[in-house]
Amino acid sequence: MPTVEVTRHLYRFFPALENRTIRVPAGSVADVLRAVDELAPGFSDYVLDEHGALRRHVNISLNDTVVIDRKKLSDRVPEDATLYIFQALSGG
Amino acid sequence: MSNMILLGTRKGTVIFDRSNSSWNPRPIAHAGIPVCYAARDPRNGTLWASLDHGHWGPKLSRSRDGGTTWEDVLSLKYPEGARYIVKYLPGPDFDPEAPVGQPEYKDATVFKIWNLAFGTAGQPGRLYAGTIPGGLFVSEDDGDSWALNRPLWNHESRGGDLFAGEATSENRWSGTPASIDYGVFEPGIHSIVIDPRDPLHMHVAVSSAGVLETTDGGQSWTGRNRGMLNDYMPNPESEWGHDPHCVARCPGQPTHLWQQNHCGVFYSDDGAMTWKKVSLPDAGVHFGFPIAVDAQDGRTAWVVPARADMERMAIGGGLFVARTTDGGQSWQSFRSGLPQENAYDIVLRHGLDVCGDSLCFGSTTGNVYLSEDRGETWRCLGYHFPPVYSVRFG
Numbered sequence: 032m033p034t035v036e037v038t039r040h041l042y043r044f045f046p047a048l049e050n051r052t053i054r055v056p057a058g059s060v061a062d063v064l065r066a067v068d069e070l071a072p073g074f075s076d077y078v079l080d081e082h083g084a085l086r087r088h089v090n091i092s093l094n095d096t097v098v099i100d101r102k103k104l105s106d107r108v109p110e111d112a113t114l115y116i117f118q119a120l121s122g123g
Numbered sequence: 124m125s126n127m128i129l130l131g132t133r134k135g136t137v138i139f140d141r142s143n144s145s146w147n148p149r150p151i152a153h154a155g156i157p158v159c160y161a162a163r164d165p166r167n168g169t170l171w172a173s174l175d176h177g178h179w180g181p182k183l184s185r186s187r188d189g190g191t192t193w194e195d196v197l198s199l200k201y202p203e204g205a206r207y208i209v210k211y212l213p214g215p216d217f218d219p220e221a222p223v224g225q226p227e228y229k230d231a232t233v234f235k236i237w238n239l240a241f242g243t244a245g246q247p248g249r250l251y252a253g254t255i256p257g258g259l260f261v262s263e264d265d266g267d268s269w270a271l272n273r274p275l276w277n278h279e280s281r282g283g284d285l286f287a288g289e290a291t292s293e294n295r296w297s298g299t300p301a302s303i304d305y306g307v308f309e310p311g312i313h314s315i316v317i318d319p320r321d322p323l324h325m326h327v328a329v330s331s332a333g334v335l336e337t338t339d340g341g342q343s344w345t346g347r348n349r350g351m352l353n354d355y356m357p358n359p360e361s362e363w364g365h366d367p368h369c370v371a372r373c374p375g376q377p378t379h380l381w382q383q384n385h386c387g388v389f390y391s392d393d394g395a396m397t398w399k400k401v402s403l404p405d406a407g408v409h410f411g412f413p414i415a416v417d418a419q420d421g422r423t424a425w426v427v428p429a430r431a432d433m434e435r436m437a438i439g440g441g442l443f444v445a446r447t448t449d450g451g452q453s454w455q456s457f458r459s460g461l462p463q464e465n466a467y468d469i470v471l472r473h474g475l476d477v478c479g480d481s482l483c484f485g486s487t488t489g490n491v492y493l494s495e496d497r498g499e500t501w502r503c504l505g506y507h508f509p510p511v512y513s514v515r516f517g
Binding site: 040041044076077078080081082084086087088089118 | 198
């Protein structure tokens with residue numbers, strides 16, 4: 032199962048995600064985020080807008096590759112991947 | 124008399140409590156998070172803060188225990204199919220004579236929850252939120268759920284009902300410079316003023332479009348910009364394109380409304396059916412952002428003037444508050460207790476409030492000043508706060 036690493040800034044709002052390893056079923060990036068949202072309800076609102084697109088100042092990478100599809104989050108997350116959710120350094 | 128002042132600041136929510144004659148700030152809430160507006164619902168005492176997360180999107184936060192604890196409220200969201208016609212900041216190649224092209228549509232997303240307003244005493248649970256990009260949201264359950272007011276969103280001045288299909292009219296709403304921080308140039312609703320006599324009657328102010336009125340609880344809206352002058356536009360008397368910085372209504376005389384913008388101070392004593400320019404540039408009363416109106420006397424208002432438009436600082440390095448008691452025919456300036464040298468403060472649109480004889484304002488320089496004699500003398504409540512976005516008595 033893929034592992035999800037979340038920026039520690041989000042622990043402030045979702046303490047349930049801190050001090051644990053987050054493993055969820057493989058699928059698309061959208062599927063993975065839905066699974067994280069089940070662990071921490073409301074999480075999606077922090078990283079996605081109301082259309083399900085990645086917020087402007089948020090980045091997601093699969094291992095060390097930034098995801099390509101920021102709108103529909105269709106990039107596949109392999110079983111052994113780590114998905115990182117972090118702030119973009121573009122400001123904000 | 125109020126016992127609480129709430130500040131929305133660049134670094135969180137600051138609450139002052141009054142103890143006899145002193146006002147004491149609590150440790151900052153929402154530490155590190157920009158709060159563009161904070162206010163107390165007078166009906167039930169709930170405190171509200173609009174969080175302007177740079178990364179995580181706009182959120183509302185609510186406290187039902189007087190600010191001891193806060194909870195996230197479910198984000199308000201534009202419904203599927205909510206679109207608007209994009210406007211761009213004119214660039215160097217802008218040609219005002221060029222034919223209007225095909226409208227470019229964009230799906231709406233909430234960039235900023237700029238303002239909150241509370242329904243009347245007879246409407247428990249009714250809240251309003253004004254947003255960038257120009258949607259008014261309404262809650263009937265104290266903020267647990269929100270719905271977009273579609274008649275305003277679908278107004279003919281924005282191109283008509285874009286849920287249904289193509290635009291049926293021209294989009295006359297332009298962007299607000301306040302949206303540029305979000306990488307867009309979209310309109311925003313920053314003022315929501317409800318008629319305390321009639322909950323179906325309210326005005327909203329849109330930057331940059333103007334003032335609109337509903338008399339049927341938001342089912343239909345009409346522009347109310349007659350008498351407004353937009354001296355930087357090709358047609359100064361254009362119905363749309365105005366940039367009201369803030370609109371305030373007198374609760375005791377609800378037909379008296381005030382606003383200030385780039386082009387002056389404007390006053391209406393007929394419920395915004397007509398506006399009169401009442402600024403006195405020679406007295407420094409012309410440009411500024413906030414405006415406050417007395418609760419009983421609709422002819423009495425206060426402004427914190429600034430040097431327009433190119434500087435946006437206190438005039439001549441000296442900060443002052445101006446008050447009129449005759450509907451803007453004359454203005455008195457008050458400087459006692461305010462810095463008169465090397466002051467560069469600017470007070471933003473929600474940064475001034477009045478409650479009885481008390482007024483309070485906060486500046487982007489982090490200074491907060493209080494008057495308890497109707498603005499005539501001032502004392503500082505602190506010089507080192509983060510940049511202040513809003514000030515509201517609780």
